[in-house]
Amino acid sequence: MLNQIHQGDCLEVLATLPEDCVDLVYLDPPFFTQQTQTLRSKALQVYAFEDSWDSMPAYLAFLKERVCAVQRVMKPHATLFLHCDRHASHYIRVMLDEVFGYDRFVSEIIWTYRRWSHSTRALLPSHQTIFMYANGDDYTFNDIFLPYSETTNLDQILQKRERNPHGKTAYVHDEQGEIILNGEKKGVPLSDTWDIPYLNPKAKERTGYPTQKPLLLVERILQLASHEGTLVLDPFCGSGTTCVAAHLLQRHYIGIDQSPAAVHLTRQRLENPIRTRSAVLEQGREAYHNLPDYVVNILNTLPVKLVQRNSGIDALYDSYVEGKPIVIRVQREGESIHHAIQKLQQAGAKKHAYAMILIAQERYQPMLEGLAELPSSVIVVESLPLMIQQQLQRLEEGIPY
Amino acid sequence: MLNQIHQGDCLEVLATLPEDCVDLVYLDPPFFTQQTQTLRSKALQVYAFEDSWDSMPAYLAFLKERVCAVQRVMKPHATLFLHCDRHASHYIRVMLDEVFGYDRFVSEIIWTYRRWSHSTRALLPSHQTIFMYANGDDYTFNDIFLPYSETTNLDQILQKRERNPHGKTAYVHDEQGEIILNGEKKGVPLSDTWDIPYLNPKAKERTGYPTQKPLLLVERILQLASHEGTLVLDPFCGSGTTCVAAHLLQRHYIGIDQSPAAVHLTRQRLENPIRTRSAVLEQGREAYHNLPDYVVNILNTLPVKLVQRNSGIDALYDSYVEGKPIVIRVQREGESIHHAIQKLQQAGAKKHAYAMILIAQERYQPMLEGLAELPSSVIVVESLPLMIQQQLQRLEEGIPY
DNA sequence: ACCGTCCCTGAATCATTGG
DNA sequence: TCCAATGATTCAGGGACGG
Numbered sequence: 001m002l003n004q005i006h007q008g009d010c011l012e013v014l015a016t017l018p019e020d021c022v023d024l025v026y027l028d029p030p031f032f033t034q035q036t037q038t039l040r041s042k043a044l045q046v047y048a049f050e051d052s053w054d055s056m057p058a059y060l061a062f063l064k065e066r067v068c069a070v071q072r073v074m075k076p077h078a079t080l081f082l083h084c085d086r087h088a089s090h091y092i093r094v095m096l097d098e099v100f101g102y103d104r105f106v107s108e109i110i111w112t113y114r115r116w117s118h119s120t121r122a123l124l125p126s127h128q129t130i131f132m133y134a135n136g137d138d139y140t141f142n143d144i145f146l147p148y149s150e151t152t153n154l155d156q157i158l159q160k161r162e163r164n165p166h167g168k169t170a171y172v173h174d175e176q177g178e179i180i181l182n183g184e185k186k187g188v189p190l191s192d193t194w195d196i197p198y199l200n201p202k203a204k205e206r207t208g209y210p211t212q213k214p215l216l217l218v219e220r221i222l223q224l225a226s227h228e229g230t231l232v233l234d235p236f237c238g239s240g241t242t243c244v245a246a247h248l249l250q251r252h253y254i255g256i257d258q259s260p261a262a263v264h265l266t267r268q269r270l271e272n273p274i275r276t277r278s279a280v281l282e283q284g285r286e287a288y289h290n291l292p293d294y295v296v297n298i299l300n301t302l303p304v305k306l307v308q309r310n311s312g313i314d315a316l317y318d319s320y321v322e323g324k325p326i327v328i329r330v331q332r333e334g335e336s337i338h339h340a341i342q343k344l345q346q347a348g349a350k351k352h353a354y355a356m357i358l359i360a361q362e363r364y365q366p367m368l369e370g371l372a373e374l375p376s377s378v379i380v381v382e383s384l385p386l387m388i389q390q391q392l393q394r395l396e397e398g399i400p401y
Numbered sequence: 402m403l404n405q406i407h408q409g410d411c412l413e414v415l416a417t418l419p420e421d422c423v424d425l426v427y428l429d430p431p432f433f434t435q436q437t438q439t440l441r442s443k444a445l446q447v448y449a450f451e452d453s454w455d456s457m458p459a460y461l462a463f464l465k466e467r468v469c470a471v472q473r474v475m476k477p478h479a480t481l482f483l484h485c486d487r488h489a490s491h492y493i494r495v496m497l498d499e500v501f502g503y504d505r506f507v508s509e510i511i512w513t514y515r516r517w518s519h520s521t522r523a524l525l526p527s528h529q530t531i532f533m534y535a536n537g538d539d540y541t542f543n544d545i546f547l548p549y550s551e552t553t554n555l556d557q558i559l560q561k562r563e564r565n566p567h568g569k570t571a572y573v574h575d576e577q578g579e580i581i582l583n584g585e586k587k588g589v590p591l592s593d594t595w596d597i598p599y600l601n602p603k604a605k606e607r608t609g610y611p612t613q614k615p616l617l618l619v620e621r622i623l624q625l626a627s628h629e630g631t632l633v634l635d636p637f638c639g640s641g642t643t644c645v646a647a648h649l650l651q652r653h654y655i656g657i658d659q660s661p662a663a664v665h666l667t668r669q670r671l672e673n674p675i676r677t678r679s680a681v682l683e684q685g686r687e688a689y690h691n692l693p694d695y696v697v698n699i700l701n702t703l704p705v706k707l708v709q710r711n712s713g714i715d716a717l718y719d720s721y722v723e724g725k726p727i728v729i730r731v732q733r734e735g736e737s738i739h740h741a742i743q744k745l746q747q748a749g750a751k752k753h754a755y756a757m758i759l760i761a762q763e764r765y766q767p768m769l770e771g772l773a774e775l776p777s778s779v780i781v782v783e784s785l786p787l788m789i790q791q792q793l794q795r796l797e798e799g800i801p802y
Numbered sequence: 803a804c805c806g807t808c809c810c811t812g813a814a815t816c817a818t819t820g821g
Numbered sequence: 822t823c824c825a826a827t828g829a830t831t832c833a834g835g836g837a838c839g840g
Contacts, residue, residue, distance in 0.1 A: 086508075107523050117589055121542040192527060193511065193594070206832095210833055288552050305555060309555070311826065313556055326793070351580070384760065395777065550813060552815090570809095589812070
């Protein structure tokens with residue numbers, strides 16, 4: 001089957017396809033938000049569509065008709081992934097139970113992300129739901145393993161375990177009492193909650209089409225439930241992310257969208273399929289932890305907020321004074337107090353700090369350092385271990401308080 | 402309203418309560434898994450209940466009847482949290498839409514956790530859903546803020562921004578080209594996906610009752626949607642986690658469960674509530690369980706080893722002097738320095754300590770306390786936040802170093 | 803009651819500067 | 822010339838406000 005991008009209502013386009021030809025379907029219909037979605041900033045082209053239906057039943061009828069049409073073209077071992085948000089996800093899943101059967105439900109995938117915030121009397125919505133349904137008992141499913149989390153005790157996992165006659169499992173040892181390794185471990189099996197960063201407003205991957213999904217999300221779905229050379233269908237292809245993902249992963253694809261602009265965009269994207277780099281995707285959020293452990297430990301004892309991306313400031317005090325922030329820096333190992341104060345002062349001045357606090361790891365002797373004329377807004381406080389050390393020394397030398 | 406634990410079908414017990422008396426409801430009904438849940442408790446008592454209904458409609462009818470009874474006793478500003486798993490969550494939410502109304506839906510909370518077992522041919526289920534519904538337009542909702550993401554330029558968002566005539570936002574500067582501050586920052590509003598570790602199977606908190614929920618989860622719910630002194634209802638209280646959480650957070654509670662064993666267990670637990678800290682943070686480090694967070698944070702900055710089960714000593718210094726240990730105690734919140742020193746001295750003397758160090762959380766004024774004649778081996782060191790506070794006050798009052 | 807307009811918001815990127 | 826640091830940008834929101 002050749003790759004195809006169709007313009008039109010997917011109901012009509014699907015009718016032209018033969019039965020049992022598709023191996024995986026990713027369905028990202030308009031949400032039931034009752035708003036018009038537009039995005040005009042990036043490209044000159046303005047993309048827009050309406051999420052407006054008269055009622056929930058009308059929306060569901062619209063969707064059910066199309067899901068049924070999709071089911072007709074799915075192979076017996078094919079799977080469907082339907083992407084929805086909180087407004088209608090429950091009704092959609094009930095509908096999917098009707099179409100595919102309650103027992104054909106495989107997984108409820110929660111896509112979580114962090115997002116710009118707002119103030120409202122509810123929790124900040126930061127997830128969307130993807131329902132996975134199979135078209136038959138025997139469906140394609142590839143095990144995917146992710147790296148172990150950092151808190152896992154890897155040494156222990158690598159040890160061999162056996163069940164003793166009483167049914168308890170225990171780690172086994174050889175005659176010398178040494179542990180026995182268990183061979184290679186594959187990692188943690190993929191769970192049904194996926195923490196994938198939202199497609200950032202500034203990402204190059206953005207096409208200017210509203211509702212664009214991150215490539216990584218769709219790629220993971222294709223890898224999970226299809227093989228190379230199989231056929232992927234997206235009846236609401238929008239900016240064409242699914243087709244691009246299929247192309248990059250050597251799958252065939254059929255993309256359908258009602259909007260000529262979307263179809264044009266998809267074709268354009270496919271001519272030069274780009275997977276953009278994302279620092280947070282590639283390296284994980286841990287990569288942004290710039291502060292050494294001993295600094296974090298000290299800051300954890302204070303009512304502050306950590307600052308990860310400023311080389312002069314390590315934290316901000318929770319409360320302001322006279323509308324100005326109080327900034328904090330911890331002297332680094334091997335760093336002179338002189339240098340620490342300089343960096344703190346520079347960074348603090350830029351932020352119009354009310355006060356700048358340096359937590360010193362060594363004795364602070366302004367006279368010796370020639371720093372006696374520090375501005376009064378710079379405060380040097382000795383760290384707890386340092387103070388204890390001094391007190392112990394005093395005790396040893398027999399000097400009274 | 403007094404605290405109550407009732408044994409019986411909640412439908413009948415709820416009928417005995419007056420209308421509009423409850424401020425928050427946490428509902429954790431049996432799941433529709435078609436299995437019998439059992440778990441052998443430490444006391445060899447077997448708790449069991451049947452998760453078996455003939456059909457989904459029967460299950461939903463059972464639940465709807467009870468949710469309606471719950472709604473009757475809810476105050477207008479009250480909220481309901483219904484905890485369900487993936488087997489029936491969509492039908493339950495449809496039912497909640499019917500009872501409360503589609504517009505009374507507030508949030509879909511996703512509780513995620515990590516699990517180890519491997520399910521075949523599906524994603525590893527590692528989330529449960531909690532639906533939050535309000536009983537009226539004006540419901541109790543307390544804003545909760547969490548730390549910013551590591552990837553955020555925190556120092557940057559202190560700056561004021563404005564939108565220009567073209568609708569683009571940009572940072573604003575004054576005539577001198579200096580930034581303008583934007584006021585205090587509170588943190589990121591709590592999102593609707595909660596990553597809370599699943600109850601550690603070895604945690605003390607574990608009572609042996611099936612489907613027990615982490616205290617942290619329930620505590621967060623109570624903090625989110627109720628105030629101190631209000632009344633919390635749990636019609637399927639099971640092992641009584643909700644009642645324990647309410648007790649710890651100074652809320653009143655009504656707990657109901659059909660099982661006499663569950664009611665007995667709840668009452669037992671309320672007599673001696675144990676609260677475990679998040680397990681991921683200090684896996685296998687039992688010592689931390691007895692110490693409050695702020696004490697652990699302070700000790701983490703010192704070269705010490707934590708001490709378990711000693712009410713006078715929190716830690717031992719890594720190095721000895723003259724073959725004798727150096728013992729450490731952190732003054733507790735609400736504890737007088739006098740009392741802290743006394744306990745430390747008693748415990749330290751038993752260990753033949755070379756020195757005893759008290760880390761004070763408040764100003765230490767020996768003369769005022771009549772403690773001037775302390776033995777020289779007792780050292781009082783002021784904690785870092787305290788020292789910073791004093792320096793800031795000095796600055797505010799314009800007193801030089 | 804219902805618009806459109808304007809504001810505030812934090813994440814995570816791109817863009818520019820600085821050594 | 823090339824990183825590293827940090828400044829600039831913009832969004833599948835949502836409320837307040839004024840007409």
